[in-house]
Amino acid sequence: MDVKRFKEYISWLYYQYLLVTCSYVLEPWEQSIFNTVLLTVVAMVVYTAYVFIPIHIRLALEFFSSLCGGQHESTVAIMS
Numbered sequence: 001m002d003v004k005r006f007k008e009y010i011s012w013l014y015y016q017y018l019l020v021t022c023s024y025v026l027e028p029w030e031q032s033i034f035n036t037v038l039l040t041v042v043a044m045v046v047y048t049a050y051v052f053i054p055i056h057i058r059l060a061l062e063f064f065s066s067l068c069g070g071q072h073e074s075t076v077a078i079m080s
Contacts, residue, residue, distance in 0.1 A: 018024040021038075023031050 021034070023034050026034060
């Protein structure tokens with residue numbers, strides 16, 4: 001893919017973003033505020049998913065393994 005086509009594709013994607021969010025009717029300073037808020041919200045959602053989803057998956061696996069008769073892991077180390 002050459003650079004010109006890639007540049008046109010990115011421009012088309014940005015135009016689609018403007019159309020979908022209806023931000024093409026905003027003034028430039030309003031667009032920057034809107035984009036900043038949107039980027040902040042997306043970043044917080046991604047961070048929260050990165051931090052909390054593995055914890056919830058682990059807890060769900062422990063719960064379902066205990067329902068199926070799995071062994072519980074001991075939190076106390078066995079000392080000999």
